[in-house]
Amino acid sequence: MSSTAQAAASLTGSGGQSRFTRGWQIVAALAVTQTIGYGVLYYAFSVFLTPMARELSASQTQVAAALTLSILIAALCAPAAGRRLDARGGRGLMSVGSILGMAALLAWSRVESLWQLYAVFAAVGIACAMVLYEAAFAVIIAWYGGDGRGRAGGLLALTIVAGFASAIFIPLTGLLVDAYGWRQALVVLALLYGLTAIPLHALVIRRRPRAAGTAATAQQRSEIVKAAVRRRPFWLLVIAFTANGGAVATIAVLLVTYLIHLGHSPVLAATLAGLLGVLSVTGRLITTGLQTRLPAALIAAAIFALQGVAVLSLPLLGRSVAGAIGCVLGFGLGFGIASITLPHLLVGRYGTAAYATLSGRIAVFSVADKALAPLGAVALAQSAGYTWVMTVVAAACAIAAFALVAYHRL
Missing domain, CATH: 1.20.1250.20 (MFS general substrate transporter like domains)
Structure with a gap:
């Protein structure tokens, strides 16, 4: 391949798209999935706390322990998720994590006891390690590589948009609970998350093309x-x-x-x-x-x-x-x-x-x-x-x- 062709190839991704264009498509997709992911998998819990405690005949402390469990599980899973992201990229991991997240939300809507709630939130914690900020940052950093300005701009754009997750999803969840009850509200949120995150993670996320011999072993x-x-x-x-x-x-x-x-x-x-x-x-x-x-x-x-x-x-x-x-x-x-x-x-x-x-x-x-x-x-x-x-x-x-x-x- 001539030097001119190599230069052209370095500026293009799959389908002839420039890396700049593809990069911002990835950032935009992740901004959407992170906003919904944090809103549904984390912030919405505060709205569900009181009605769940009442229906499960448990204290709010017992119910709140489920969220603590999910965060601890996410922390324990973070190293394994990180190794997978470095080795294989984020497309497969985040797609599977989105499926698990949707399934966990649907299972959450059917819990009848505390032990079931804790089991569901163990799954939520695993999903969070696969799909939230740490994974999204790794995808953006891997795409932009040594392009410091592109990397900084992508991370900033992602965190600015996702920073509004609580402002959007806490009131939205409250409206859904008032209208449909907490169980049906969870079904709506699960479908919203799954139907958005699964296709975006599967179809938009890509690894940056690398020249032969440049990928780390x-x-x-x-x-x-x-x-x-x-x-x-x-x-x-x-x-x-x-x-x-x-x-x-x-x-x-x-x-x-x-x-x-x-x-x-x-x-x-x-x-x-x-x-x-x-x-x-x-x-x-x-x-x-x-x-x-x-x-x-x-x-x-x-x-x-x-x-x-x-x-x-x-x-x-x-x-x-x-x-x-x-x-x-x-x-x-x-x-x-x-x-x-x-x-x-x-x-x-x-x-x-x-x-x-x-x-x-x-x-x-x-x-x-x-x-x-x-x-x-x-x-x-x-x-x-x-x-x-x-x-x-x-x-x-x-x-x-x-x-x-x-x-x-x-």
Whole structure:
């Protein structure tokens, strides 16, 4: 093949489409499936909690444990999913995961006891590991490879759209439950997810064509992973994003309750908590813009530190409306930046060949902490008070910030 033909081939994908066009088709498809996936497999649960507990004759704590179980299962499955993504790409894994997710939702609509609910949510957790952010990021990173601008733009577009999942699906689920009851609402959501995600994952997701001899072998990927986990930078990333993930999850669960505890009305508390989703989009835009001028680790460290100051100030300033707004704004700017900063840091240091495997290793810790930290925070609040909870969250933010500063210096 001549050099001209090779250049032309490098710019085209299957069917003569440019890689740019195909790349944005993949990003658009994943933006849709991530929005629906998070909305249905995660955020809708809060709406189903009360009617499920009532019909299953169980406490809300017993029912809520099902969601915690699914998150822990997703964390445990993350390394295996990452290895599969690096070796085979996302098309097959995400297609099968979409089928499993739809089946689990349909089974959820038929549960009659707690053990059945827990079994269903174990399946939901496996599906989440196969289809949500970690898998979607791996697909985008593998497609764009060394194209940093394309990769950053794709990840930003995906997370901005999916950031509205809660704003869309919590009210939509509420309307469906009011109109049809929780069981029929689940059937509707299952069909919406399956009929959207399965064809998009199966028909749109592709691996980027590679020149002969450029694809990493399993042995090469294994060596990259072994070298990474033996050195300090990888574990600093684990510390940073595990600590921040637990802090964010704790505030997401307890913010409304704590604002009410500080004397605010339930309506104001819910409104302020709702700002977190909007602010996560703002924080991602700011972070992506600054990454062209400043080191990503230091940007994230500064924002994590701001979160710590904001949450530590909440017991002091949060009794006034202005103070509460200011603290929520400060914390909310960092609410979604971990999801776009970690891929940037992993690819920058280790390349793209073993990205999903390394991301899966980190997810074991960070996702598990997101599941367990709110439970510990509730127990601490009941035994020692909310001020101690906010202090621990601020300390976690500080640990995350210091870990990223140390990472940058290595």
